[in-house]
Amino acid sequence: MQIHIHTGGQQQGPFTIEQINQTLRKGALSADSTLAWYDGCADWIPLKDVPGVTISTHSYASSPPPPPLAPPPKQGDATGGIIPYKNPHALTAYYLGICGLCPVIGVLLAIPAVILGISGLKKHKKDPIIKGSIHAWIGIILGGISIGCHALVIFFSIVVSR
Secondary structure: OOEEEEEOOEEEEEEOHHHHHHHHHHOOOOOOOOEEEEOOOOOOEEHHHOOOOOOOHHHHHHOOOOOOOOOOOOOOOOOOOOOOOOOHHHHHHHHHHHHOOOOOOHHHHHHHHHHHHHHHHHHHHHOHHHOOHHHHHHHHHHHHHHHHHHHHHHHHHHHHHO
16 A cells, blocks of 8 residues: 655655554654545545554654645636636626627627626636636727717717707
């Protein structure tokens, strides 16, 4: 059986059961504060609970407890931020902003593009790891251009018809 241990903030191994028992006898490990994992084990467990580990009183009390485990680092988008799927507001704003440039119906898409773009920027500001600020800005800018163009068309239509 190959055993991996986690002590002193570092993962080490694999070791055989004989190597682990020898290290415990020397007092270089603490069987109750060192975490261990082996193939078939569901999660990290105290070394003393691994089958075949022999605990001597010398090694059991001689090692100081290791520092607490650090949480795993938070991961961003698997695409590197090219497609910000963890920020759906920014991504939707992007597509609505592009489609908002269509004549007539574009204004119906441009308004939500601006709203979702602002929401996407807020989400990115709250948690920068999720990316999407460029997509949100594109949605806001294109949505604003579409709203402005449609407003000008409506204004000139009213002025010309008088």
